[in-house]
Amino acid sequence: MKVTFPHMGNIYIPIESLVQGMGHDVVVPPMDTKRTLDLGTKYSPDTTCLPFKIIVGNLIEGIDLGADCVLMAGGTGPCRLGYYGEVHKGILEDLGKKVEFITIEPPRGNNPNFWPQLGKLFEKTNLKRFAGGCLLAWAKLNACEELELLALVVRPREREFGSTSRLLKQAFQQIKKAQSLSAVGKFREESVHAVKGLMSTSEKEKVLRVGLVGEIYTVLEPFVNLQIEERLGYLGVEVYRTISLVDWVKNHIFKQGIGLRIDQALRRSAAGYLRGFVGGHGLETVARTVDLAEKDYAGAIHILPMTCMPEIVAQAILPQISEDKHIPVLSLVVDEHTGEAGFQTRLEAFVDLLHRRERCRILG
Amino acid sequence: MRIGIPRALQYFQYFPLWTTFLRELGFETVVSPVTNKQILNWGIAHSVDGACLPLKTYLGHVRALVESGIQLIFVPQIISVARLEYLCPNSMGLPDIVNKQVPPSVTLVSPVINGKKGTKALVQSYLRFGLEFGSKREVQSALERAFQAQRRYDESLYIEPNSVPLERLNILLIGQRYLVDDPFISIDIKKRLESAGVNVFTAAQVSEKDIMKASSILPKRMFWTSGRNAVGALEHLWENLDGIVTLAAFACGADSLVGELIDRKARLGNLPNLMINLDEHTGEVGMITRLEAFLDLLERRRLHESDLSSHGKHIHTH
Incomplete structure (x- = not known):
């Protein structure tokens, strides 16, 4: 087929x-x-x-x-x-x-x-061939995610505008073509090294850190979220993506596959705000926003498709978390009519707000 | 103790059960008034933009109860009412959504109702809730009476499809119970159809058994109870129908996909289907015009022996 x-x-x-x-x-x-x-x-x-x-x-x-x-x-x-x-x-x-x-x-x-x-x-x-495919897929998934997450740290600190995304694009093509575990490993290592080399100053340099929460598809698909990670990176913001496909596979296939419960940590974090699973990533969104506030992130951006039911439940609850835990939250709803300019303006305004807040905090 | 029940969402399905059970447990039940403009406006003010109309209405009803001085409000967290099925995410997060919208002086009574493992588990959910207010024997007999009241009510709605007069138009009004039965948010569509001389069927008139049997035509089991009811009722009543009116709440995920399944079935089966999306901007006049036009179409189809196409294609090629 x-x-x-x-x-x-x-x-x-x-x-x-x-x-x-x-x-x-x-x-x-x-x-x-x-x-x-x-x-x-x-x-x-x-x-x-x-x-x-x-x-x-x-x-x-x-x-x-x-x-x-x-x-x-x-x-x-x-x-x-x-x-x-x-x-x-x-x-x-x-x-x-x-x-x-x-x-x-x-x-x-x-x-x-x-x-x-x-x-x-x-x-x-046959079993051998399929197992080989699984291992290769798993290695590629890990490699891609590592690079994507690394890019989130490097982009706000890159020397040359746009260099991280350019390099990433090449790296993904190499990983895609790789046909053996060792080739994937090699490209992964090389690319990680190269991406790190694009940074102007040390990783330690303080930039604004913002967490991205929301519905998995809109968080992970750049076309749908209008490359929100890149946009924020270019605004000098380090993004922390709260949704990881590697973790998803670990939780839903490895752990749940052998009957382990996976939502205890989430329920603990969301306690007092949401009492359990509401479908999709609603519980994750609420729990991760609480986590972000507790880990001292400057803000959280919540992204969801228009009319997404689980995320609407979360969206109704987030203002309370924002108020209780003092974390600014921006909810962005996307659909086929989402315009680029309006989207960018809202991100810029939000980042400005976070910068002001940080300054006020430093000045006391 | 007085306890308030918002006249919205699952109230329309379960009011006999809830009111009987709560009364038997020693509460005095107060139901919020029928939805009106004020309630809807309150609801809109308390909701996020993207929420569906029924959820907004629910929050309005909660406010109406709060305004009338009620201190206890019954807001159950309904996860599931049937095996392997769900209602919807909003219903699963309902107490948490409502919680932030009521003043601290108001307490929510929020049992977890979960029948995902079957009817026994569903009954257990109510039992567990009841035990907070009475001894096991008392609660058990209260629950028995409550379920009996519910059963009596459900059965009183069932009808024999062939018992209706043939000369009238027969329409199946599909939609969540809380849309169809709420005259305000559905712009009284049921009454309007009836006063136009149409015989209106709803999914509530088909017994659970018939629905289950009829909905098994789906290749993949439907996990929304409302969707299963809609598909089952349509399948069961199909032969008796001249047309379908499908009510959907804008922003309802279940309605958006179930609506498409129904529409496709109607299209392939050449049965006219009027799809109406409801939100807080739905206007009465536009709705009346659409209904009238639809009924005209059905009348003409009857006269011309189904010679008129239902979905815009020309039947006559000359």
């Missing part, structure tokens, strides 16, 4: 290796563009959320490049992501695109097609 899948940040790099490990060809859809968004908006129900629409765009573009199978993530609710696949399937069918549609989700007896589909996915591979 020729498999395509939706984008989310750099996740296409490890997923490509993973799917190759299953013995299939991979069609990586073109990176998100205005066209992706237009296609998605055109064929999706009006009132659904932005990730849904962009994913429709990805899938159409991937299928138009020759894919005959779609790989999607599913879920068991209450976030609507869990039912994306069923609706996507209908949309593609109505467009006359005949593809195999496979949804990967926890097997909780609500999807009778789950096991047959999984069988189809694995019929062409």
Whole structure:
């Protein structure tokens, strides 16, 4: 099969290796563009959320490049992501695109097609080949994330404007092409070294530190969040991304896979504000904002797609945390109409506010 | 002790259960008034922009109770009411959302209602809550009476689809209970349809058993209770229908996807479907015009033996 899948940040790099490990060809859809968004908006129900629409765009573009199978993530609710696949399937069918549609989700007896589909996915591979693909994917995921996180520290301190992002782009391409663990390791090491070399002064230099919380897709997909990390970096802000894919895999696949609970720390942090899981990343957003305040971050930026239910619960609670814990919080809602200029202005105003606050704090 | 219950969200589904149970436990129940402009305005003032209309209304009802001097308000955290299903994230975070909006003198009574593991767990949730106010024997019999009241109410709504007069238009009004049953936020759409001589079906008129059976046509089980009801009711009543009116709350995730499933089914089955999105800006006049136009279309379709297309395509090619 020729498999395509939706984008989310750099996740296409490890997923490509993973799917190759299953013995299939991979069609990586073109990176998100205005066209992706237009296609998605055109064929999706009006009132659904932005990730849904962009994913429709990805899938159409991937299928138009020759894919005959779609790989999607599913879920068991209450976030609507869990039912994306069923609706996507209908949309593609109505467009006359005949593809195999496979949804990967926890097997909780609500999807009778789950096991047959999984069988189809694995019929062409053997354990050794698949294990190799998994290891390579895991190495690539770790390498990409390390570089992304490092860039967040380096960007506000880079000597030459834009050099970090340029170097990163090359590094990702090298990692994508790497076909062995040792090659990934080598590129990772080289790139980390090179990125660190772009810094003008020492890592210790004090810059504003801001945490990014919110819905996972909007946090990780630069096209959707209008490259918020880069924008903040260029405003001299070090961003701390509270959502990590590496941790996500560790928690949801390794730990939950063997039946461990994963939300205790989150519940502890969110205590007094939110009593538990509300779907999606709502609990994470609340808990991480409390953590940021306690770790003395200058501020928190909350990013969410318009009409995202779990994040609206969080958004309703964040002002209270902001007030109690003295941390400025900016909630940014994105949808297909989000304009760049307005977005930039709000970020600049927020950063100005944080700078003033810091100055007042230093002067007492 | 007086306890207030906001007339919004799950109240419309569970008021017999809740009021009976709370009364049996020794509370005097006070339900907030029917939604009005003032309540909605309060709600909007207390909510984040992006919240759905029903959640905003809920916060307005809480305020109405607070204004009338109620000190205790029943705001349950409903995680699930059926096995493997959820209501919605708002309902799971409801006490935490409301908590910050009431003055410190007001106490929320917020039992955790979780039936995700099945009916037994659901009953247990109420039992655990009741034990704070009475002995096990008392609570058990109170709960029994409460569930009985609920069952009686639910069953009183069920109807036999073929018992309705054939010559009238039959429309299924799809939508969350708290939209369909709230005359203010739904702009009284149910009454309007009925006074136009239409026979209106709702999902509440179909028994749980029939809904379960009919909704099993979905390839993947629906994890929203409201969505399962909508799909099940449509499937069950399909043969009797001339058209569908789908009410959705703007910003409701469940409604946005379930609405699409329903619309697609209607499109493929050539059944006219009027989709109405409700928010605080929905205007009465525009709504009436749309309803009238829709009913005209259904009438004409009946006269012309379904010769008129339901979804904009021309049936006659000459």
